Amino acid sequence: MTASLSSLTAMGATGRWMFWTLCVCFTAQENTALRVTMRESSLEVARGDFVILPCSFYTSASNHLSRLNIIWTLTPFSSPEAPIQVIVYDHGQVIEDPSLIGRVGFTGLPLSADIMLNDTRVSDAGIYRCMVNNPPEITDPGIGELVLSVLGELSGSVQIVNVSSQTSGLYRCSATNTLGTENCYINLSIYSTPDSPSGILQGVLLTLSMCLLLLALLVLVLWLHHTGQDGRLRKGRGDKDEFYNEIRYTPSLMKRSFV
Template sequence: MCVCPGLASGLEITSTAQTSIETASGQSVKLDCKFTLAPEDSGPLDIEWSLLSSDNQKEDKVVILYSGDRAYEDYYDPLKGRVHFNSADPKTGDASINLTGLKSTDSGTYQCKVKKAPGIRSRKMLLIVMVKPSKPRCYAEGPTQEGKNVVLRCISNEGTKPLQYSWEKTSDSKLLPSSAVMDPVGGTINVRNASASTSGTYRCTATNRVGSEECILYLNVTPPPNTAGIIAGAIITVLLILIIIAIILFCCCRARNKKKYEKEICNEIREDVPPPKSRVSTARSFTVGSQRSSLGSMSPSNLHEYALKPQYDKIPSSEEFERPPSHAPLPPPTAARMAGPNLSRMGGIPVMIPAQNRDGSIV
């Protein structure tokens, strides 16, 4: 308690409570300031609560005021509506105030000053509003495999420092692994060469002077993966992908070549084969047969006359048949033919010889 001397009077501050208070945010606190008056203190009563500035160059802030038998509670905007006199009539000797809904910004040194002429007395109190730890976050850092070093972390984002962290195992034997190294300030626990027995449920608690919060972590330590199997599977997968790509490219090239070949066949100009010369062969066969039949029916007497007709003994060649009619050669002159009656008198037998037109066909 700090009592500032004043003029000789009977005014005294009688509060003996602690001058430093630590409390959590969100709670309420009472700043005690009780006094007594003497008969010689006859002036008006003034009570003033102010928040002292930590910088001597800045002005102190009046928080609440009682003067002229009236309370003024709206002097300080940050505490507006959250600061009240503890007594409805401070003249009775109770100048204490109540602060509600505390925040960390409410921390500071408060001064209670009581004036009743000719007496003046004051009292200072240090208020520390602390923030309890927020709910921490628990997680495992790094691979949680057998034979590896596993790091468990616990972090609380809010809370007045210093914060303390503690770990405990809540499953199985409820004992931390023998190789575990805990850091109570950093909130970590390092488990070296983790084994299957390291698996289980862990709890981390973050604590400061005004409260604590905790989180739960389930740790599952797994066997190391089969590296050879993973590599083999990856190689097989790559080979299958390459084979599929090769098949697709082969099919595309084959389809493209087939389409190109069909297009070239459609655009190719084909030369027709000339038709067989059926008329020539027919004419030849007919002429030879006719000549044979004619020769067979002739007698020796008319062979001489038949021999005089070389035009009909000769088989026309293909060139003669193909020659235009306008250029066909005229038949050679022959001996005068004998009339039918004269031939009969001579003992000959008239024979009808098939006539031929200029192109060699039989009429």
């Protein structure tokens, strides 16, 4: 009886050992499966700058990366119904989306799936997904995602009414977001001018003065012209009167009449 109990106890211990061995093996196999880790869950970048989109992966077949496959996709905020394939690494070749040629590229192949996106645009904002697969490792592809926000440039203005000399001064415009604070300065100078009614009155008076001056010059010219003609007429008449009143004396005629 004692021997039977000992045998059962030994068999139970052996069974437990085998069970824990299998659990450890399955756990180790699970731990060595392909994993993808996104070091950031969200990023922000100013329009026109560059940004690194991080994607790390672990594979049990790290010594066999000749068939490594990495795919980055983007679901834009502007058109979530139309995701695009950003860039692909497959069998040592890199394929970029035609709309992103020259603006996107891998930074750490084949050990890292990080990509760099430069000259960022508002249309680049959205959800980025990194999918990694490494045959002959038999496992589901590892997938990670992050959200990229692109801050576009905005403009603002202020309107000042009823300006006066007291409105002159240095104005500061301040803009703040998660990337920091920027200031710009504008120096405004106001020069006082005469009121509109008095200015109009001065213009009217000046116009009237010029008109009167021109009228006086015209009258003077006409008077001088008339005076000149009147003098010539009087001179002509005086010559005629002298001609008709003159008694001409001819000595020869007088002598003949007395003979």
